[in-house]
Amino acid sequence: MDSCIFCKIASGEIATSFVYEDDLTVAFKDLQPQAPIHVLLIPRRHIASLNEANDPQLQGHLLLAARRAAEKIGLKQYRLVINTGPDAGQSVFHLHLHILGGRQMNWPPG
Numbered sequence: 001m002d003s004c005i006f007c008k009i010a011s012g013e014i015a016t017s018f019v020y021e022d023d024l025t026v027a028f029k030d031l032q033p034q035a036p037i038h039v040l041l042i043p044r045r046h047i048a049s050l051n052e053a054n055d056p057q058l059q060g061h062l063l064l065a066a067r068r069a070a071e072k073i074g075l076k077q078y079r080l081v082i083n084t085g086p087d088a089g090q091s092v093f094h095l096h097l098h099i100l101g102g103r104q105m106n107w108p109p110g
């Protein structure tokens with residue numbers, strides 16, 4: 001999608017260093033990290049949010065890719081977050097998984 005910042009990152013239009021990539025996904029450091037390690041994993045193709053996702057194979061792949069990305073960056077313990085909708089904190093409307101680690105996580109999340 002032309003106006004989507006994460007589509008531009010995935011396509012290389014905005015030069016970004018990927019910490020992990022495969023044929024369906026890319027992962028890169030979050031601009032506003034909320035933990036010592038904070039990476040975003042996105043599908044290469046545009047899906048606005050989890051509510052618009054309807055490809056079970058891709059959705060399963062995202063979890064596998066998140067684990068592989070975490071392994072690649074040396075995270076054995078981590079939190080995955082998918083903010084879905086503005087009230088949940090979603091600000092970029094291209095589906096993304098936050099991979100957070102490197103510190104003790106609190107519960108409940110804010």
Ligand code: DGP
Nearest residue numbers: 005028029030031032083089090091092
């Ligand atoms: P969310 O609030 O769940 O939609 O998360 C969006 C995240 O994306 C937020 O933590 C900040 C990050 N972000 C926004 N724009 C950019 C960008 O251009 N580059 C990178 N690396 N991260 C971005």
